[in-house]
Amino acid sequence: MIGWSRPARDRAGSTEKPQPAEASSLLSDLLRQPLEPGYADAARRRADLGPRTGWRAGTASMAKLVTLLAIGLLLAVAYHQVVADEPQVSKARADLVADVKTTRDETEDLQRRADDLRQDVARRRDDLVAGDEDMAALRAREASAGLVTVAGRGVTVEVRDATAPVDPVTGKPTGENPGTVLDRDLQDIVNALWRLDAEAIAINGQRLTGVSTIRTAGGVILVDFQPITSPYRVSAIGPPDLSDEFDDSAVAARFRRYVKTYRMRFSIKRRADLTLPAASEPRLRYAHPPSPSGSDPASPSAGPRRSGP
DSSP states (O other): OTTBOOOOBOTTSOBOOOOBTHHHHHHHHHHHOOSOHHHHHHHHHHHHHOSOOTHHHHHHHHHHHHHHHHHHHHHHHHHHHHHHHHHHHHHHHHHHHHHHHHHHHHHHHHHHHHHHHHHHHHHHHHHHTTTOHHHHHHHHHHHHTTOSOEEEEEEEEEEEOOOOOBOTTTOSBOSOOTTOOOHHHHHHHHHHHHHTTOSEEEETTEEOOTTOOEEEETTEEEETTEEEOSSEEEEEEOOTTHHHHHHTSHHHHHHHHHHHHHOOEEEEEEEEEEEEOOOOOOOOSSOOOOOTTSOOOOOTTOOOOOOOO
16 A cells, blocks of 8 residues: 555554654655754845944944843842841841840749739738638638649640651751641640549649630640740649549540651650649639728629610
8 A cells, every 4th residue: 555654563462553654754854954944044144144243233242231231230239238138137036036035034024923922912811810711711712723832643744746847858847747736635635634633734834724725826825825835744633543544535545646647745644743833813803802992993894884765
């Protein structure tokens, strides 16, 4: 047959599809004429005209020179700006870090002074009404509300963020770390300890009460609006079997799965001598201190008044 090549067989014995014979002639044309006719014509005209001379050549060279100078000037200005601003940016960052550290140290110092004053007031009150049954009942209620320092045996549950995955080339984190401890993780641990009859609980030294909050803001976990960081230590005082009961709980089993799946760190330690600090002074919602004059000021938590017609 004219116009078709002979079918051939491959190693497996199958036949190839026949190809038109015009394909070979097309390849031959491409090999003989690698350039399009239009390119060939343009090259021929350029050769006939010869190199540019006179003002045309000077204008082209000048345009190239001006373009290169403009690009170089822009690069130089940009580099100078970056280098000039670097000390200011570094100084501003250092000043901001120093301000944060100073404010944090002042806050911690004020908190310690407030705790010392509160303990001093409690001692003086106890000295004035020593042996009073009402005062003994008040002290018991303060202990249950987390307003006094307590000590006893219990358990410490520690959770840590997993090591963030990093790019082996750049050394930077590759994305979100699934092994990061979340606020709901701490909530689950705390709620499990409360259900197991824990009497007092603290997270990283922050004592919890019945109105405490554990939440996240800006990627940081807050306990009663105080930031805490990994490792997170949840300490609880309670019955003698508190450690064993929590170790057998569903919450502990779930965190062990987190350790295997996300490489989160989790441990439970029995403690025989835990000391938990008092919680911060609560904000009064309904009661209010009496005024020196003996009058009864309006409660700031009173509901809105209805206006008459």
